Amino acid sequence: MSENTAELELAKCRARIDDVDLRLVALLNERTLTVQEIGRIKQSASLPVYEPKREDLVYQNVTANNPGPLPNDAVRRVFERIMDEMRKVQRDRMENNA
Numbered sequence: 001m002s003e004n005t006a007e008l009e010l011a012k013c014r015a016r017i018d019d020v021d022l023r024l025v026a027l028l029n030e031r032t033l034t035v036q037e038i039g040r041i042k043q044s045a046s047l048p049v050y051e052p053k054r055e056d057l058v059y060q061n062v063t064a065n066n067p068g069p070l071p072n073d074a075v076r077r078v079f080e081r082i083m084d085e086m087r088k089v090q091r092d093r094m095e096n097n098a
Contacts, residue, residue: 028082032089039090043097049090055083 001009042049062079063072 031082032086035086035089036093039093042090043094049087049094058083 039049041047059076059079062075066072066075
């Protein structure tokens with residue numbers, strides 16, 4: 001493969017990655033809107049932000065439905081980070097509305 005061909009193929013792959021990244025950001029923001037709604041419900045019902053059983057269910061759901069090639073342990077780590085950020089969103093919202 002020539003250097004020019006490789007550069008063109010890399011550019012195409014990177015453009016696809018950029019598109020996927022934008023879709024991920026949109027989905028994360030959609031998830032955040034739902035998390036904010038959950039936070040409002042929890043606040044009005046005096047429920048805690050952290051629900052370990054619910055988080056376990058999320059991990060089970062995403063790993064059981066992961067077709068790969070990303071391994072389940074990596075999927076879990078990604079979702080651990082996502083849920084850390086979502087808890088922060090809920091806490092910040094609750095503190096600002098207290």
